Amino acid sequence: MAVYKVKVFSRFERFWHWTQAALIFILLFSGFAIHGFFRPTGFENLVWTHVVAASALIVLWIFAIFWHLTTGNWRHYLPTTKGLFKVARYYAWGIFRGEDHPYKKRFWHKHNPLQALAYLGLKLFLFPVIWITGLAYLLYGFWSQGPVTASSLEWVAVIHTLFAFLMAAFIIIHIYLLTTGHSFKEHVSPMITGYDEVELTDAEKAYLEQDEPGRIMT
């Protein structure tokens, strides 16, 4: 096994990541403005922005889900306890003592176990709840008639808002963790260039060289 610069983030994956990031920032900003923390512009402009950004994100998610399933990339997010404790211990202890990160990226496991678990939670819990409550909020006129509107809308709004706070917390941690490697820049660059250092088995190396030229940086 040796470490190579391998393209781990395909063009679509990078596009997905950055578009999603931009849309989430727009949604958080417009959402908290609708919520009334601040009011930079009129309610209708904010709702319009929020709805358009959310719709775009939903379309993006549909593509992303399709992409995950058809390319097999969903496997990166399979949860595992193997090495999970080591990584957790590293962030809680080892990182202060200057230890090396216990996880080495592998071709089919580009996220460390803690990272994979966090992303899985994001994708299977955080995102769906926001998505469903957001759609329910937007379309409440179609499912709620009469006085029911009053209380059920509040629950939808409350859950939607709470999960927006959780999204904000996720982003803070996500960005902070970019500083934990050798440098912030080094940590961000794979999501820009697509290339990261990955341990390849000889078989993987041979396969990539043979069938996916350009995948390994020479």
Place this chain on the structure above:
Amino acid sequence: MWISKRGFARRAVRCCAAAAMILTGSMVATVQADEQAAAKAGEAAGKVEIGINEYEDTAKKRPVDKSVTRLGEKPEDKSTTDHAKLKELQGPFSSGPEVTKACLGCHNKAGHQFIKNKHWTWKYHNPKTGQDLGKSVLVNNFCTNAAGNEGMCAQCHAGYGMTDARTYDFKNEENIDCLVCHESTGTYYKLPPTPGNKACSVMFEGKKPIDYTKVAQSVTLPGRNNCGACHFYGGGGDNVKHGDLSSALFKPSKKIDVHMGEDGENFSCIICHVGEGHEWAGSRYAPIAKDTTKSKPGLPRQTATCESCHGVEPHPMSLMGIKLNDHTDRVACETCHIPEYATGGVATKIHWDWRTAGKLKNGEGYREEGYIQGNGEPRHTYKSIKGNFKYGENLKPIYKWFNGTEIYTTVHDKFDPSKPVEINHLEGSPDDPDSRIWPFKKMVTIQPYDKGNNTLVYMHLWGDDDDAFWGNYKFDRAIARGMKDFNLPYSGEFGFVETWSYWPIVHMVQPKENALSCQECHAREGRLKDLKGFYMPGRDRNEWIDRIGIFIVLATLLGVLGHGLLRILFSRGRSH
């Protein structure tokens, strides 16, 4: 226009004696903020007129409108009769009842129909609440009661000679006043049925005699000037009562009302207040607060609701339109489409204090002008016969949940005088599927009540006797007489109580360009900030969720900062 000419003439003779009047606080600091208006107000303030002169506008030549009374192409060609050519109307006529007789000669069912109408009976029994209402019994918080004061108030009764509703012959169809609603010359007018106190004589002077033959031949479907002659002057003067019904609607521009504007649809009142057989839609005693009736296109419906023409999904099928259509089950059309009332330069009375009524100058009652409204006309801010008033223009309505049921505080109902008394309590709540958010004018008045029995009182205001308040200025006598005449219990002691009445704002409708923006309500301090009991996006939040959420975000932030700080400290330790 006649209104502004009159305004100019008045201003020309105005003395500018006292800015002190402004300081008395009787000038309400409402919307009329421009300096020019303020200067005019100063110029007018303190003008004192002796004597009693009420409802002068209703007895003046009205500006005749050529409003649309039938829909469709060339509606004027649809009439089958030119009344001027009828031999029955060649006259000569010398009185109203003579004309009515001629009308009923051909329209031999019209009389039967009309004597059932509220404009004639002044009575309304609300089947939902069981209350007996109508002008003949109610106490309002303007001039308080028509009961016992018909000699004055029946100036706006659609009949002749109703000096006392208790003895009036409501079966005599020849006393129906056909002309007040149907004549189209603008020269017909009505005067109070009795002369009242001698101080009121000015109200009857200098009136040009009515040419009954001419007005009889002019009859047609009612225009805005017919309805407006009374309805624009409810409560004692131009726009005093409703706030959304004023002389500005005689010949309005589209800016004032999108349907009635002469430069637009030019609708007459009866286009919306549809009806046949002398009974028409739009009751204020039992309004339709939520109209969900689905009608087939072209099928006529006898309702005056917006929905009766526009349907329950009036907005176009865009993202915005769908969202707006979502609102119609909970928000009345008027709430968004009437951002302000008392527009077009005519103010409405918003506060009335009866306590100061009865002040005299040299033994005589007087009036003071203290407010110049948008169209330049002065308004009285004090009258000996009524007390002090405050006015407002271009006002934002108040908003309430309303399901169409109003519970009136009648002269029989007891109340707690330590709290404001609602003259018409509005039923409705967010939990009630028949309720919607409606705009209202709120009228606040301090008016006499029976201190011993905690009820409202009838006052004997009008009459040529020693009790009538208008002329004698004695509350105790006016109340004692007013109650006695109707065999109502009176403790003999009166006080003053604050009363509120609510007036649905339904006219002065604006097109989408001028309708409320979402922000007006969907904001923490928006127009609906006082409506409780339901969740509204942009206005409401769950404070606990906010606290928990902010805590989570801050804790996360502190967590990563602490983590980062420890990393820096430890790495320094290592490098040494």
